[in-house]
Amino acid sequence: MKRLIAAAVSLMLVVALLAGCGQPAKPAEPAKPAEPPKPAGPEPIKFGYLAHVTGDGAVWGQAEVNGAKIAIEEINKAGGVLGRPLEMIVADGRGNAADSVNAVKKVLSEHKIVALLGSNYSGVNIATGAVVAEAKIPQIGSFATNPKVTVDDAGNPKPWSFRLCFIDPYQGKVIAHFLYKEIGKKSAAVLYDVTSDYSTGLTEYFIKSFEALGGKVVGKWAFKEGDVDFRPQLSQIKAKKPEAIVLPNLYKEIALPAKQARELGIKDAVFMGGDGASVKMLEMAGPELQGSFWVTHMSIEDPPIAELDKKYTAKFGKSEEWSNFTMGYDLTYFLADCIKRAGKAEGQAIRDAAEAAKDVKLAQGPITMDPKTHNPLDKVASILQAKGDKLVFYKKYAPKD
Amino acid sequence: MLLQQTVNGLSIGSVYALIAVGYSLIYSILQFSNFAHGSFLVAGAYAGFFVLSMKIFPMYIGVVAAFVFSGITATVVERLAYRPIRAHGAKTLYFIIASMGISIFCENFIIAGIGPQFRTYPPLLPFKSFSFGEFTVGILDIVSATVAIVFLALLQYFIARTKTGMAIRAAAFDLQVAGVMGVNVNRILTTVFFIAGFLAGIAGVVLGVKYTVYPQLGYLTIKAFVAAIFGGLGSLPGAIVGSLLLGLLETYTAAFVSTTLRDLIVFFTLILVLLFRPNGIMGIYTEEKV
Numbered sequence: 001m002k003r004l005i006a007a008a009v010s011l012m013l014v015v016a017l018l019a020g021c022g023q024p025a026k027p028a029e030p031a032k033p034a035e036p037p038k039p040a041g042p043e044p045i046k047f048g049y050l051a052h053v054t055g056d057g058a059v060w061g062q063a064e065v066n067g068a069k070i071a072i073e074e075i076n077k078a079g080g081v082l083g084r085p086l087e088m089i090v091a092d093g094r095g096n097a098a099d100s101v102n103a104v105k106k107v108l109s110e111h112k113i114v115a116l117l118g119s120n121y122s123g124v125n126i127a128t129g130a131v132v133a134e135a136k137i138p139q140i141g142s143f144a145t146n147p148k149v150t151v152d153d154a155g156n157p158k159p160w161s162f163r164l165c166f167i168d169p170y171q172g173k174v175i176a177h178f179l180y181k182e183i184g185k186k187s188a189a190v191l192y193d194v195t196s197d198y199s200t201g202l203t204e205y206f207i208k209s210f211e212a213l214g215g216k217v218v219g220k221w222a223f224k225e226g227d228v229d230f231r232p233q234l235s236q237i238k239a240k241k242p243e244a245i246v247l248p249n250l251y252k253e254i255a256l257p258a259k260q261a262r263e264l265g266i267k268d269a270v271f272m273g274g275d276g277a278s279v280k281m282l283e284m285a286g287p288e289l290q291g292s293f294w295v296t297h298m299s300i301e302d303p304p305i306a307e308l309d310k311k312y313t314a315k316f317g318k319s320e321e322w323s324n325f326t327m328g329y330d331l332t333y334f335l336a337d338c339i340k341r342a343g344k345a346e347g348q349a350i351r352d353a354a355e356a357a358k359d360v361k362l363a364q365g366p367i368t369m370d371p372k373t374h375n376p377l378d379k380v381a382s383i384l385q386a387k388g389d390k391l392v393f394y395k396k397y398a399p400k401d
Numbered sequence: 402m403l404l405q406q407t408v409n410g411l412s413i414g415s416v417y418a419l420i421a422v423g424y425s426l427i428y429s430i431l432q433f434s435n436f437a438h439g440s441f442l443v444a445g446a447y448a449g450f451f452v453l454s455m456k457i458f459p460m461y462i463g464v465v466a467a468f469v470f471s472g473i474t475a476t477v478v479e480r481l482a483y484r485p486i487r488a489h490g491a492k493t494l495y496f497i498i499a500s501m502g503i504s505i506f507c508e509n510f511i512i513a514g515i516g517p518q519f520r521t522y523p524p525l526l527p528f529k530s531f532s533f534g535e536f537t538v539g540i541l542d543i544v545s546a547t548v549a550i551v552f553l554a555l556l557q558y559f560i561a562r563t564k565t566g567m568a569i570r571a572a573a574f575d576l577q578v579a580g581v582m583g584v585n586v587n588r589i590l591t592t593v594f595f596i597a598g599f600l601a602g603i604a605g606v607v608l609g610v611k612y613t614v615y616p617q618l619g620y621l622t623i624k625a626f627v628a629a630i631f632g633g634l635g636s637l638p639g640a641i642v643g644s645l646l647l648g649l650l651e652t653y654t655a656a657f658v659s660t661t662l663r664d665l666i667v668f669f670t671l672i673l674v675l676l677f678r679p680n681g682i683m684g685i686y687t688e689e690k691v
Contacts, residue, residue: 058517194661222660228612231409232655256612263530265537283521284613
């Protein structure tokens with residue numbers, strides 16, 4: 001009996017393997033598996049959404065996908081786009097470039113998608129940029145903030161890559177100006193993740209702007225993704241007595257250093273960082289992060305976002321990641337607008353419409369695309385401050401040179 | 402600065418020691434690298450988080466429950482995965498593959514079952530640190546180092562002075578012969594796995610309180626494996642010394658050389674040590690047993 005079972009299992013494995021192999025990476029005409037009978041009505045317009053719905057960044061990825069779901073429901077209720085309903089195919093990038101590239105390739109081979117939305121990681125979008133360029137569909141990133149996502153090394157825009165957020169140089173500049181001009185901090189240390197494009201980019205631009213203003217950067221200290229103990233670096237930072245410690249990282253790598261810094265007796269330095277902050281970090285290091293400042297893309301105080309927050313809470317429960325679900329929602333509306341203006345659901349036409357986007361009204365404010373960089377023009381940042389167990393809106397801020 | 406970095410290094414090293422000792426113990430008996438060791442640690446960390454979050458038991462009961470849970474997890478793994486393999490007299494390689502499978506299974510089980518997000522322990526200890534002139538030491542470090550020392554001393558006593566301890570030493574010397582001589586091998590293995598899991602559970606709770614709990618917390622065990630090899634596999638004092646040295650080496654490298662080169666230098670040093678002392682710093686000279 002045991003042998004029979006073993007034989008059956010191995011047979012199943014072989015069949016599964018054979019089914020899995022033998023598919024070329026990019027079939028010209030993908031072999032269509034037997035599909036369920038189609039519902040009557042016009043064929044849906046399919047688009048991909050690359051989000052990290054598992055792994056470290058799952059809180060953001062899930063919020064983005066859910067935000068997009070709300071938008072799709074609204075758009076389809078109102079008659080769809082060009083008379084056709086929208087349909088989203090989610091590709092789970094699991095928070096890293098390799099899995100993301102595979103996920104996007106898989107979606108491309110199985111569905112005819114006209115555009116790819118997401119993700120919120122720069123390193124990931126830099127990697128998937130090559131895949132969408134080959135497939136000739138535009139990718140519009142959510143919070144991929146590194147300049148290299150949409151521009152090549154020579155400074156020319158990558159034809160198929162866009163984003164709806166502001167970029168790291170701008171965030172770094174905001175942190176520098178805010179620390180120096182708004183709250184009068186004249187010296188700063190940086191503790192950054194050397195394995196992350198986001199973190200290294202933000203660090204570089206912060207240092208450039210802060211020194212240009214006349215501030216003193218006492219040093220930058222690196223760590224590697226996955227590190228949980230930052231005391232060697234923090235002990236050295238303590239000796240330099242900076243007035244501010246910049247943490248251009250994601251929330252876990254903000255909370256742990258902040259906690260350990262206070263534990264080591266760094267009492268007065270103010271913490272500041274970019275949009276990698278999340279209210280989750282206040283669970284880990286609430287008291288230690290009190291009074292810290294964080295740059296973010298939008299503000300829950302804005303009526304349209306507050307409105308969306310209500311819809312989201314009714315459908316998915318309360319989420320603190322409102323900038324992510326707003327972005328998922330807005331990306332979907334932005335895509336719908338591009339398809340409308342293009343007049344057809346086809347990659348090249350949508351790309352051209354995205355490049356020419358002017359004053360597209362979205363929940364986070366109007367978006368005008370800069371054709372030279374594929375970044376939105378002149379967005380105002382919001383500054384949040386950690387108070388109690390919340391990140392509270394502090395003020396809208398745009399650095400003035 | 403040197404003093405502060407030494408404190409930092411020893412506090413990291415003492416956690417490595419808790420992991421390395423259990424790992425070394427299992428290695429000395431079954432002669433294989435148990436990659437599932439990280440899963441025991443994660444089991445303890447999550448058990449501690451859930452028990453303490455319920456806030457119905459006093460703190461120390463919750464913490465000990467987590468250690469025990471982790472120990473039981475280890476014995477269950479031994480019973481379900483390793484014992485059948487041993488019964489077939491299979492090669493060491495199969496143990497290693499099974500342990501990798503368990504490790505991957507556990508991580509994904511937690512991601513799917515409990516969720517990938519970070520969990521934060523309720524505050525167990527007052528958030529305080531003591532400053533002595535130029536260096537500071539947190540209360541958490543003092544407590545965790547004390548707990549580590551107490552349990553490692555207990556283990557040393559248990560191995561050296563009790564009858565079961567003697568049986569464990571015999572099994573480590575030669576499992577087959579020990580069995581022939583009337584040692585109940587299965588019971589010894591259950592005991593050893595329980596001890597290893599229990600110690601990993603302590604490490605898990607300490608890490609959980611210090612940092613946070615997340616499914617990939619077990620990745621830290623790789624460093625503890627290195628520490629065990631560094632000190633000499635199969636030698637408990639070696640595992641402890643190796644762990645403290647590794648903690649110090651990591652911290653000094655990060656502090657005085659470069660944080661980015663840390664792992665590069667640490668592993669390079671390990672290779673150097675093994676070139677000159679193939680059995681680690683305190684390793685027992687092993688010949689091919691005939």
